[in-house]
Structure formats: structure tokens, C-alpha cells
Amino acid sequence: MPSCRRAVVPSAVPRSAFLGGGVITDTGYVTDIDYPDYFHSQMSPLLLSSLCRLAGFDAVRPEPGFTYLELGAGAGMTTAVLAAANPEGRFVGTDFNPRHIAAGTQMIRAAGLTNASFLECGFADLAEGKVALPAFDYVALSGVYSWVDAEQREHVLTILDRHVKPGGVVYINYNAMPGWAVSAPLQRLILEYSEALDGGVLHRLSATREWVDRLVHADGRFFSSHEAALRPRLDSFGQWADGYVAHEFINRGWQALFHTDVARAVAGAGLEFAGSVSPVRPLRRTPEQRKLFEGITDRALREVVADFLDDTQFREDVYVRQPRRLSPRERGEWCDEVGLCLTERRGAMHLHTVSSRLLNPLLDALEQRPMTFTEIAQVPAFSGLSMAAVVAFGERLTAEGWTSPYLRSAQANSAEPAWRLNRVLAERAQTAAPQSAHYALASPVISSGVPLNFIQAQVYLALTGDDPGLGADTVERVLARLHDCDIQVEISGNAVKRSSEVTRAEAVDILHAIRDSRVPVWRRLRVLAGE
Incomplete structure (x- = not known):
């Protein structure tokens, strides 16, 4: 494994072109705004192995000493949570944004995690062997595969070919067709308009949001003709965290992909499609829809047909390298x-x-x-x-x-690494903007994490600190945060109101509701220190 926590190579970050004051690399990728902190439970090594093995593929298991690589790890929350929840594994996260690497390294150092490291490097450096890496049991990419250009995707394929073990599992999350067929022109319009503006990304993003809103209300025929399909995408562009929106809408390399194209591309690295992280879709099929699959034996084509039936916008594909099929006895042993x-x-x-x-x-x-x-x-x-x-x-x-x-x-497995990281994450979550991050608590029981919002973080810190009774100090801190955040919150009786209008009595009710509902779950998952 790499001996350093943060490795920087001379050509790690591609040279940049400064367009209107915003840094966009020569690969078309935005770098002057950080991607939000998100935890992706779908990338759990246990979940990925279980999906493959239950489907009959002889995929690797998360046994002691397993290795895990996240390409495009952002600020590293997923890598850190999985490392804390799987202390017997070894985790590496890579990103070519130095601020992301610094944030991830700071997180694991604060938690004392010794089985995780972050490397500042681009896909080209890994593909060309400029960074020494071992073979991995798991490789995961969330979103980035459809956010970079074709050349960078080729580098990803080279990395997979070079660094995935036989039986290794690869997770690829990407924007999918045909679900983006109507929204793709909107993404291109947003990109073109934002690049024509002066200033940094945040300024251009704000100006583009205002301009798109005016354009929509000008009764343009494209928007009125596709209003139902465009509305969710327009809402996300207007309301979601700046870091996510910038990566989703103003990356020049952005491209929505058909499953067949991805499956054929990774087949060159010996990877076979094992399934999707979300198995719910087949359960929603009508009898007429099920008949459409009769006679289609090609698995990739079946997936594309399913995507047309479901208008799939995001895929979460799981692949296994050079797998053999498990015998019925072996599948039973896994169960x-x-x-x-x-x-x-x-x-x-x-x-x-x-x-x-x-x-x-x-x-x-x-x-x-x-x-x-x-x-x-x-x-x-x-x-x-x-x-x-x-x-x-x-x-x-x-x-x-x-x-x-x-x-x-x-x-x-020891719960100590999870408890240390959970304290770090809860301290960060309690002050984070509600829509800028999706935090989590690491659980050694499920070898993964569970969601944590900023109010739950206050309860967690109080219970694991000096205020297990959720006294006046905790109430006042929560009330102050609620008043600072102009969001909708649910109070007793399922009523919804603006957080700035929450009373002290209602804040107490919210805290007690969280304690009564989440603490039993936290105890079951061993995320509370000392329990």
C-alpha cells in the first residue's frame, strides 16, 4: 500500500485553463469549487460482495486484509466511514483536487484511522503507472465516470484493467440514458451560459440560476413542452448544494451514458456485469412489461430495455472481474x-x-x-x-x-475506530449547512454507515458527552442552529414549519423524538461509544 497519507506527484493535477476566473482543467473538469461531503452506503464492500455472490458470482469477500480503492473520492467521507466500519480492510481514496485530499487526510488523522490514506493524483497518473498501487479487491466510482471526458474514461478503464484482482468487484455510478434525454440539452445550455460569464464558479453559478429561472418563465417552448420531465432537474439546479450542482451541470466532459456502452467498455478489462445496487425495479413490472423481455438473452440489452421502461436517470452498476459461477452449495454457504x-x-x-x-x-x-x-x-x-x-x-x-x-x-471487529470517527463526523455535522453535506455514522455491525443530519449530530454528541439527559445547553444549541437555517422541519403531530419559527418547547420535542427513535437503532448498530 502507499506509504504516505497524501502523495503529490508533479503532474498529478492537469494544467488548467482559467475561463472567466473559474478553474476548469484541460479535461473540462471543474476544480475551483469543492464537491460536498457525501456518504454513499451503496459503495459498502459487504453490500457489493453480497450482491454479486447472491447473484451466483464468485466475487471477493471482505475478509481481513482486503483492499479498496475509491477513484474520485472527493473530501473522503465515504472512504473514511468504510475504513472505520471495516478496520480489517485497507482503503485508498484518490482525487486530483488538493483541497479534497487535505480534508480527507485531516478527517482520518483526527479519528486516528491507520487503515486509510488519500492520494492527490489524476486518472492519467494512475493509468500511466506514475503512482505505485497494488491490486484491489474493490474499486468504486460515484458520479465521476460521466463527469469526465472520453480520454479520462479511457484512463479509468486502464486503471481497472491494471489494478482489479480476479474476482474483484467494481462499482460505477453514472448519469444514464434515456433518463437524461430531455435534461441533457438543459445541462448543455447551463454550461454554455456559465462559461460565457466572468468571475468565479460561485458567481457564475448564481447568475446562471437567475438567468435560467427567467428563461423558464419567459414561456420558452422547449420548457413548456417538457415541463414535467424538466421540473425535477430545474429544482435540483436551483436548490441543491453549489458543489454538487457545479459538478453536475458545468463540467464540459459531462455525458449521460447508455448501460450497453459502459458494459462493453469495461468488458475490455475483463469485467462482467453482476447486477444493480437497486433491485427494486423488476418488482414493479406489469405483466405486459415482463413479456417484453421474452426472447432477449443479452443481459446488457435487457438492462437498456429496463432503463427505457423506468426512464432511468442514474445507474449503479456492479461488475466482477473474470468471475466463475458459484455452485448451489457455495451459494448456500454464503447465506x-x-x-x-x-x-x-x-x-x-x-x-x-x-x-x-x-x-x-x-x-x-x-x-x-x-x-x-x-x-x-x-x-x-x-x-x-x-x-x-x-x-x-x-x-x-x-x-x-x-x-x-x-x-x-x-x-x-473492533468498534473503537468507528467510535473515534463518529465523534469527528458528529462535530462537523452539527455546524454543516443542511443541504451541503450528507454525513453518516460508521457501524461495525453492518460494515457501513447510517445517515446523520445536523440535529441528530447534536443528540449524538450530547449522549456520548456530558449531557445524556439532553439538558438546557443542548436545547439552546439546537434552537440556535434551527433559527440560523431557513429550512422546513417536522415537529410533533407531523406538522411542518420553518425552522426559524421553531419554539424552545418544540426544539425539546424534536430532540426527544430523535432520542426515542434513533438511539435504539444506534445501539443496535454499535455506533455509540462505549456501548
Whole structure:
């Protein structure tokens, strides 16, 4: 593994062209605004291995000593959370933005994580072998594959060919066609207009938002003809965090991709498509839609047909390198090891989306402890179901965010690294702008993380600090933050109001509701220090 926490090579960051005061690299990639802090639970090594192995592929397992590479790691939150939740693995995050690398390095140092490192380097440097890296069991890219130009994507393919082990797993999240067919012209318009302006990215972004709003209200035919399809994209452009919007809308290399193009490209690196992180789509098919797949044996073509049926805008593809097929016995052995852990409180679940005949008995069992799929199959309500049906039901719950994969052998892992990082993340989250970051708490039970918002962070810090009773000091801090943030919040009785209007009594109710709903989950996941 790299011996340094932060490696800088002379050609790590491509030379830049200064367009209107904003730094855009010669690859067309924006660098003068940082990408927001996000945790992506879909990139969990356990989730990726479980998806592949349950689908019958002999993919790597997250066994002690496994290696994990995140390409385009941003400020490093996902790499850090996964490293803390998997202390037996070794993690490397790369990015060519030096501010991202500095932030990620500071995070892992503050938490004392010794199994993670960050490297400042571009894809070209890795592809050309200028940075010494080992072979990896897992490689993950979130978003960046469709944000860089064709040359950079070729570098990514070279990296995968050179550094993914046989049986290794690759996760690629990207903007997809045909879901972006209507919005792609909007992205191009935003790019062209913003590049014609003077000033830095934040100034140009603000001016472009105002201009696009005027354009929409000028009753342009393109907008009126596609209003329903464009509305979600216009809302995200106007309201989402600046760092995300800049990367999504004003990268010149940006391109929405068809699944077939991605699958054929990575096939050159010996990678075979194993499945999608979200398995919910087939469950929503009508009988007429299911018939459309009859006679289509090409897996890539089946995925594209599904994308047209679903108007897919973002794909989360998982690939395995040079895999062999697992025997029925081997698949059964994996079901003896892997299963589900409940990661949400029962009252928050929408029971109408799945069979309550199966769900309620399973929740009763999972509230007691995590269970392997073999153990779940022995719950009386599941009697008579095939193991494939049991697994499919569990994958549905995970896709809904109610459960997370659980590996029995990982339960002996130390929780200390997770507790140290969780303190660091909670301290950051309590002061973060609500829409600028998606924080998480690391859990050694699920080898991943669970979401954490800025109010929950206050509760976490109080419970693990000197105010377990959520006293006056904590209430005043939360009330001050709510008044600073002009957002909508839910108070008792499911009423919604502006946070600037929340009273002290309502702030107390909010804190107690979080304590009552999240603390049992946190204890189940061992994210609270000392428990």
C-alpha cells in the first residue's frame, strides 16, 4: 500500500485553463469549487460482495486484509466511514483536487484511522503507472465516470484493467440514458451560459440560476413542452448544494451514458456485469412489461430495455472481474454467513410497499438481533419459500433503506475506530449547512454507515458527552442552529414549519423524538461509544 497519507506527484493535477476566473482543467473538469461531503452506503464492500455472490458470482469477500480503492473520492467521507466500519480492510481514496485530499487526510488523522490514506493524483497518473498501487479487491466510482471526458474514461478503464484482482468487484455510478434525454440539452445550455460569464464558479453559478429561472418563465417552448420531465432537474439546479450542482451541470466532459456502452467498455478489462445496487425495479413490472423481455438473452440489452421502461436517470452498476459461477452449495454457504440488520425504526416504515405477512414476523426477529439469510428462512412465516425468494425479500428491504447487509464473521471487529470517527463526523455535522453535506455514522455491525443530519449530530454528541439527559445547553444549541437555517422541519403531530419559527418547547420535542427513535437503532448498530 502507499506509504504516505497524501502523495503529490508533479503532474498529478492537469494544467488548467482559467475561463472567466473559474478553474476548469484541460479535461473540462471543474476544480475551483469543492464537491460536498457525501456518504454513499451503496459503495459498502459487504453490500457489493453480497450482491454479486447472491447473484451466483464468485466475487471477493471482505475478509481481513482486503483492499479498496475509491477513484474520485472527493473530501473522503465515504472512504473514511468504510475504513472505520471495516478496520480489517485497507482503503485508498484518490482525487486530483488538493483541497479534497487535505480534508480527507485531516478527517482520518483526527479519528486516528491507520487503515486509510488519500492520494492527490489524476486518472492519467494512475493509468500511466506514475503512482505505485497494488491490486484491489474493490474499486468504486460515484458520479465521476460521466463527469469526465472520453480520454479520462479511457484512463479509468486502464486503471481497472491494471489494478482489479480476479474476482474483484467494481462499482460505477453514472448519469444514464434515456433518463437524461430531455435534461441533457438543459445541462448543455447551463454550461454554455456559465462559461460565457466572468468571475468565479460561485458567481457564475448564481447568475446562471437567475438567468435560467427567467428563461423558464419567459414561456420558452422547449420548457413548456417538457415541463414535467424538466421540473425535477430545474429544482435540483436551483436548490441543491453549489458543489454538487457545479459538478453536475458545468463540467464540459459531462455525458449521460447508455448501460450497453459502459458494459462493453469495461468488458475490455475483463469485467462482467453482476447486477444493480437497486433491485427494486423488476418488482414493479406489469405483466405486459415482463413479456417484453421474452426472447432477449443479452443481459446488457435487457438492462437498456429496463432503463427505457423506468426512464432511468442514474445507474449503479456492479461488475466482477473474470468471475466463475458459484455452485448451489457455495451459494448456500454464503447465506449461512450473510444476512440482514435492521437499520431503521419500525414506525418509519411504509408497510404497504411489501407483504406485511412476511415483514412483521421478520421485523419481530430482527429487532432482537441481526440474522443470516439461513436463519431468516427458518422464521415460520418464511416456511415454504425458496432461499432465492428469501434473499429477494431481504434485498427489497435493503433497497428501501430499512435494512443493511450483515456479515456474521465481521462482528468480532473492533468498534473503537468507528467510535473515534463518529465523534469527528458528529462535530462537523452539527455546524454543516443542511443541504451541503450528507454525513453518516460508521457501524461495525453492518460494515457501513447510517445517515446523520445536523440535529441528530447534536443528540449524538450530547449522549456520548456530558449531557445524556439532553439538558438546557443542548436545547439552546439546537434552537440556535434551527433559527440560523431557513429550512422546513417536522415537529410533533407531523406538522411542518420553518425552522426559524421553531419554539424552545418544540426544539425539546424534536430532540426527544430523535432520542426515542434513533438511539435504539444506534445501539443496535454499535455506533455509540462505549456501548
